[in-house]
Amino acid sequence: xxxxxxxxxxxxxxxxxxxxxxxxxxxxxxxxxxxxxxxxxxxxxxxxxxxxxxxxxxxxxxxxxxxxxxxxxxxxxxxxxxxxxxxxxxxxxxxxxxxxxxxxxxxxxxxxxxxxxxxxxxxxxxxxxxxxxxxxxxxxxxxxxxxxxxxxxxxxxxxxxxxxxxxxxxxxxxxxxxxxxxxxxxxxxxxxxxxxxxxxxxxxxxxxxxxxxxxxxxxxxxxxxxxxxxxxxxxxxxxxxxxxxxxxxxxxxxxxxxxxxxxxxxxxxxxxxxxxxxxxxxxxxxxxxxxxxxxxxxxxxxxxxxxxxxxxxxxxxxxxxxxxxxxxxxxxxxxxxxxxxxx
Amino acid sequence: xxxxxxxxxxxxxxxxxxxxxxxxxxxxxxxxxxxxxxxxxxxxxxxxxxxxxxxxxxxxxxxxxxxxxxxxxxxxxxxxxxxxxxxxxxxxxxxxxxxxxxxxxxxxxxxxxxxxxxxxxxxxxxxxxxxxxxxxxxxxxxxxxxxxxxxxxxxxxxxxxxxxxxxxxxxxxxxxxxxxxxxxxxxxxxxxxxxxxxxxxxxxxxxxxxxxxxxxxxxxxxxxxxxxxxxxxxxxxxxxxxxxxxxxxxxxxxxxxxxxxxxxxxxxxxxxxxxxxxxxxxxxxxxxxxxxxxxxxxxxxxxxxxxxxxxxxxxxxxxxxxxxxxxxxxxxxxxxxxxxxxx
Numbered sequence: 136x137x138x139x140x141x142x143x144x145x146x147x148x149x150x151x152x153x154x155x156x157x158x159x160x161x162x163x164x165x166x167x168x169x170x171x172x173x174x175x176x177x178x179x180x181x182x183x184x185x186x187x188x189x190x191x192x193x194x195x196x197x198x199x200x201x202x203x204x205x206x207x208x209x210x211x212x213x214x215x216x217x218x219x220x221x222x223x224x225x226x227x228x229x230x231x232x233x234x235x236x237x238x239x240x241x242x243x244x245x246x247x248x249x250x251x252x253x254x255x256x257x258x259x260x261x262x263x264x265x266x267x268x269x270x271x272x273x274x275x276x277x278x279x280x281x282x283x284x285x286x287x288x289x290x291x292x293x294x295x296x297x298x299x300x301x302x303x304x305x306x307x308x309x310x311x312x313x314x315x316x317x318x319x320x321x322x323x324x325x326x327x328x329x330x331x332x333x334x335x336x337x338x339x340x341x342x343x344x345x346x347x348x349x350x351x352x353x354x355x356x357x358x359x360x361x362x363x364x365x366x367x368x369x370x371x372x373x374x375x376x377x378x379x380x381x382x383x384x385x386x387x388x389x390x391x392x393x394x395x396x397x398x399x400x401x402x403x404x405x406x407x408x409x410x411x412x413x414x415x416x417x418x419x420x421x422x423x424x425x426x427x428x429x430x431x432x433x434x435x436x437x438x439x440x441x442x443x444x445x446x447x448x449x450x451x452x453x454x455x456x457x458x459x460x461x462x463x464x465x466x467x468x469x470x471x472x473x474x475x476x477x478x
Numbered sequence: 479x480x481x482x483x484x485x486x487x488x489x490x491x492x493x494x495x496x497x498x499x500x501x502x503x504x505x506x507x508x509x510x511x512x513x514x515x516x517x518x519x520x521x522x523x524x525x526x527x528x529x530x531x532x533x534x535x536x537x538x539x540x541x542x543x544x545x546x547x548x549x550x551x552x553x554x555x556x557x558x559x560x561x562x563x564x565x566x567x568x569x570x571x572x573x574x575x576x577x578x579x580x581x582x583x584x585x586x587x588x589x590x591x592x593x594x595x596x597x598x599x600x601x602x603x604x605x606x607x608x609x610x611x612x613x614x615x616x617x618x619x620x621x622x623x624x625x626x627x628x629x630x631x632x633x634x635x636x637x638x639x640x641x642x643x644x645x646x647x648x649x650x651x652x653x654x655x656x657x658x659x660x661x662x663x664x665x666x667x668x669x670x671x672x673x674x675x676x677x678x679x680x681x682x683x684x685x686x687x688x689x690x691x692x693x694x695x696x697x698x699x700x701x702x703x704x705x706x707x708x709x710x711x712x713x714x715x716x717x718x719x720x721x722x723x724x725x726x727x728x729x730x731x732x733x734x735x736x737x738x739x740x741x742x743x744x745x746x747x748x749x750x751x752x753x754x755x756x757x758x759x760x761x762x763x764x765x766x767x768x769x770x771x772x773x774x775x776x777x778x779x780x781x782x783x784x785x786x787x788x789x790x791x792x793x794x795x796x797x798x799x800x801x802x803x804x805x806x807x808x809x810x811x812x813x814x815x816x817x818x819x820x821x
Binding site: 384385387388391392394395396398399400401402459462476 | 727728730731734735737738739741742743744745802805819
């Protein structure tokens with residue numbers, strides 16, 4: 136995945152922002168469709184895209200075959216949802232991976248726009264442009280009173296899900312997360328592990344997203360999420376500052392050891408690599424480690440995931456082979472960190 | 479402590495060899511003496527040493543004051559026994575630390591000679607030269623039938639204790655040590671942690687020593703211990719070779735991670751440092767790690783012990799301050815390893 140064309144602030148602390156619009160077409164029943172209908176829907180969307188030829192030219196049309204490394208890699212990169220990878224369907228994906236149209240999820244269409252850093256509003260604007268473009272050719276199911284109709288009532292109205300991926304390792308370490316999760320809940324938002332519902336927060340990465348889609352404008356939802364993310368980032372910064380003032384040496388110890396592990400290990404599990412990369416990222420954010428940038432670290436985090444490794448190798452890899460390939464990849468990518476360590 | 483003047487083979491795998499002769503003087507009761515008598519004995523030994531002026535010139539006379547960092551440092555370097563450091567007394571120590579005469583241990587005199595590598599016989603020859611020199615001036619308690627008389631009957635006869643410090647990390651890792659300890663016992667020898675009775679085998683360092691002092695010549699005792707040490711070293715080599723053939727990558731992972739920890743940590747406990755240095759030492763022995771030599775690693779292992787750190791700092795250090803000083807020392811000493819890692 137190349138870097139997204141949409142970019143916001145805080146790119147070192149906010150991995151990405153994401154906006155997803157749920158849309159359904161009149162004339163088709165709600166919910167899961169047959170393979171034939173999915174292909175038909177995909178053809179229609181693909182045709183509608185062609186009304187903007189310069190945009191359409193950047194898109195690739197990919198059939199999502201369940202349980203394949205390619206489907207898994209798209210999930211690892213957040214290009215498609217785990218549900219689509221499991222059920223199968225189609226994805227139309229822009230060249231930078233930042234825009235994807237999923238066909239085969241619980242709604243007929245899910246338009247997703249991703250950007251680097253804190254940029255929900257920029258993502259929303261892009262998603263709305265895409266929705267408007269498609270709506271000019273496709274009859275979206277819309278109710279004057281309820282708004283966009285969706286398969287699941289939780290998406291009714293704007294059909295909007297906004298989410299921001301935050302790097303909160305120090306709040307995690309200081310056991311403040313329970314408090315923070317409750318705080319988000321009281322404001323109609325959820326905070327959970329980086330890969331969505333039911334996943335652990337590997338390396339202190341959390342996804343903050345809205346729960347409510349009804350009764351608030353899209354812009355207001357984005358605005359609220361941006362404000363909440365900003366507050367969380369400030370808390371995280373404060374926790375880091377406190378830790379640094381109280382015991383800089385213990386903090387250095389943690390960050391440097393993480394760098395040492397990544398630069399010397401010959402076998403690395405995904406979990407260990409993510410935890411160590413999270414610490415190195417914190418070191419870079421605090422200017423305590425140098426020689427590598429936050430975007431470079433985010434790129435390594437994508438590359439080291441199982442399906443990405445398998446696709447890079449061009450063949451199936453055993454768990455042990457992946458651990459070896461991961462360690463080799465990480466050492467190669469972090470050579471600059473090595474030079475910056477200055478033992 | 480500087481490097482010993484006596485040197486044998488296997489200097490990379492055998493940290494040191496040591497020979498100790500127990501001697502007592504006629505005219506004094508056996509066992510612990512008053513402070514006054516200890517000083518008197520020390521004067522006599524010191525005077526006797528002067529009959530060989532060039533030898534005497536290399537010796538320093540040190541009062542051992544219990545519970546001081548200096549006494550503890552001498553124990554850490556194996557220059558004096560823990561018992562002498564606890565009871566207090568005197569030590570006459572050669573410039574390289576290789577020869578020490580302890581006054582105040584359970585016998586009136588304990589002559590100790592230490593060398594690098596596998597060299598019990600060379601150490602014995604030096605200890606016997608020293609004993610003969612002292613005996614020309616001091617009336618040693620000797621019985622025609624029993625040999626040298628000692629405070630404890632286990633030392634009766636030759637009064638000889640031979641020990642060899644072996645680095646057996648792979649036998650430790652493969653859980654073969656119980657078997658090996660029993661094997662040594664059946665041959666009248668003991669195998670225990672590096673710092674003698676009651677200490678754990680930190681980083682896979684073991685001390686092999688004879689139990690029997692009676693009914694065998696000094697030369698035969700040394701010969702037997704050397705043979706047993708050689709067998710253990712061969713078993714260790716074989717275990718390493720097996721591990722390397724079976725899973726070289728897992729072995730590399732272990733050795734490189736140890737190097738990474740030592741080169742990046744800002745806080746290091748003695749235990750963690752010893753374990754990691756033991757692995758790095760194994761890496762050097764297997765030519766899998768470069769840029770540092772086994773004798774350099776042995777030197778760091780001595781320097782990083784608590785009392786040595788305190789004396790180097792010139793002031794008392796808290797446990798936390800020692801962990802910081804240890805990490806700083808290790809990074810400074812292992813800079814060559816860093817360059818040799820070649821990430």
